[in-house]
Amino acid sequence: MRLSRYFLPLLKETPSDATVASHRYMLRAGMIKQNSAGIYTWLPLGHKVLKKIEQIVREEQNKAGAIEMLMPTIQSAELWKETGRFDAYGPEMLRITDRHDREMLYGPTNEDMITDVFRSFVRSYKDLPKMLYHIQWKFRDERRPRFGVMRGREFLMKDTYSFDLTKEDAVKSYNKMFAAYLNTFARLGIKAVPMKADTGPIGGDLSHEFVILAESGESEVFCHRDLVEMDPPGDVDFEGDLSHIFKERTSLYAATEEMHDAEEFAKIPEDKQLSARGIEVGHIFYFGDKYSAPMKATVMDSDGKPQTAMMGSYGIGVSRLVGGIIEASHDENGIIWPKSVTPFGAGVMNLKPGHDESDAVSEDIYNKLVAAGVDPLLDDEKGSIGVKFSRMDLIGLPFQIAVGPRGLKDGSVEVKDRATGEKQNMTPDEAVDLVMKAYA
């Protein structure tokens, strides 16, 4: 993409209500625009990151055997009355009346609806286990939306639902999602620690939050330091036994504020005790028959007896992750994108548009990176060199290639690694090569 043709409306001033880094940088880097409190337009740069995160989440769900579908945003209140949640959910639920005076709502989550889909079609234990997911916009009418996309009202969530015949089988599904989440967050370039969590309005008796540690985190979390650096499971057989992955993590202490047990925490060797601020980016629940019992979602077992399906649900905050990743990866000059989710693979800066050689070399590098599938951004705008460099730092592409008359005198361009700040002079072809190899 050429910057001259793109739509990248940067802000010079930081809006005063943006109190955390991700909110500030997303506004300043032209990633989002607020339309109403907690409701945002995803401008092209922000939209690209959102889509990349969504795709990684999708691929890891598919690997784990979950099947994608899509439920609507607007739901009938009837299902929520069956489970008792229509009254219980409170003012965070956006309640709607349609033209025929039917009670509707904008789904804040989908346990009730997926249970209805399940009971409509699934009759036999032979069809289990089943894990279904969708990636859809949700709405929670937060009293005080804040922190930009981290606590917005309209937000994009991936939610998976598992159906099993027995609790034992349901725990296997839980372990699949547990492992899939570890891989997902690792691919997104963040360290998310699974922590014992409160189940809140979803309910159930087994629940983990996946938490990024960041100063701006909304709540305090406590864990064994080793959990932070633990490698993801990687290539695993999702049909096999995954309990060791679950056990390995949960044998070490990790809990959110609500579930914190100071006495247990004190038993960790002191140098391994970590208390920090955390951002929840995923949350998984096992809740058995909480929805399937009132909604009569039963299947026949092998003896022909009806059994209530045992369920779990598994959420990842896709839009929230855009903010979460920035909270975990930025400096005083702007965002530092992990390579897996960067909106463009590299930025090529033509420091002097109109200068023949500067034009030719920057175009050539740009075209080679396009051909290599790196999806570069070419800054072909006229303007001061200082503006160009600070703009590139702000939007945080992993590599910056600066092309200008001064360097070209001895045939070189400057490549900067955004994360380390390291700069190197090299030939244009070496620069292309370096970037291509980084994405190979």
Next chain:
Amino acid sequence: MRLSRYFLPLLKETPSDATVASHRYMLRAGMIKQNSAGIYTWLPLGHKVLKKIEQIVREEQNKAGAIEMLMPTIQSAELWKETGRFDAYGPEMLRITDRHDREMLYGPTNEDMITDVFRSFVRSYKDLPKMLYHIQWKFRDERRPRFGVMRGREFLMKDTYSFDLTKEDAVKSYNKMFAAYLNTFARLGIKAVPMKADTGPIGGDLSHEFVILAESGESEVFCHRDLVEMDPPGDVDFEGDLSHIFKERTSLYAATEEMHDAEEFAKIPEDKQLSARGIEVGHIFYFGDKYSAPMKATVMDSDGKPQTAMMGSYGIGVSRLVGGIIEASHDENGIIWPKSVTPFGAGVMNLKPGHDESDAVSEDIYNKLVAAGVDPLLDDEKGSIGVKFSRMDLIGLPFQIAVGPRGLKDGSVEVKDRATGEKQNMTPDEAVDLVMKAYA
């Protein structure tokens, strides 16, 4: 995907309210489930088709130079009051009051909001032309939703908005979208004819609907027969002059019912007069300053004088297209998917699961097609051969490969072309080859 692990809940009975083929087949083939009137869950098979259509629409928009972003579903009423549409839109607009008693709505379209985005950021003629689009769920509270996803209440639309300095430039943007739409529909495997159209609640003085001809169409359309078989423009330079593409089509008569001129129509040679039922799948509008004037969306021209941006909008009904394609491509046994949007590239039927050779050969074909990226569906379920064949016909994959003991005796499998019904016996490797070549 293996059918035994998939979620494909077929219906034996056709619900009585499904009066058109696409609605019937989408329900029977387990593509959708109705949740409320005009509101559907996209089950896995339907979701795959929806995503494929979305991706083709996206790619053709990108080729034309439109830039993707994403606006939210919930909008503040304030913007709509600025343009006067809040009162004008009528009961089809789903009006919502949030917990702080603010007037909101579920966007039925986005002219008002995109104009607000534009005026917030764009200041100079140098930033024009600009074409921005998003693919987002919309809601229109139809009084009587019907025809399944063809006239639902919650529906997925691609809407593009163009901003130009002058009407002349705006017409160039209009022509870009005109050409891009012709290519889009051709890639989707359908013949959509651009027809002079009424502008309805969007407004403006230049408008075309893109219409599929199908018996179940909602309205009558009239056109010169040659338009139906005209080739799409294909690879064009979107920076160049595209007016010839526009002129070539619009020089022949084509109009929707509202714009029909019987006298003009009668001038077409009689054997070229075509009057038929049509389904609108795209609609493009030039409306100048209808939104930009009241919302004061101005840019500075080269003389430093403020000029009101000239706008157009361009919609494609992505979810409606799933139904539209089926209306245009089905027979009495089920759906016939065009290769570009088929949910799976081919179906492999193991006619006798448990039979060693039948298992081995069907698995081998399946694995080879997976490796080739054809994304096959393997019917590995026990059950009658008749059920297997009729299920495959119903879901409409372009190729069916039947593997059973009888054929394997002389080393052959049967390949059926769903569209032509033609059946051929060949070796398993020949079958793989045939399918791979069809998608190459």
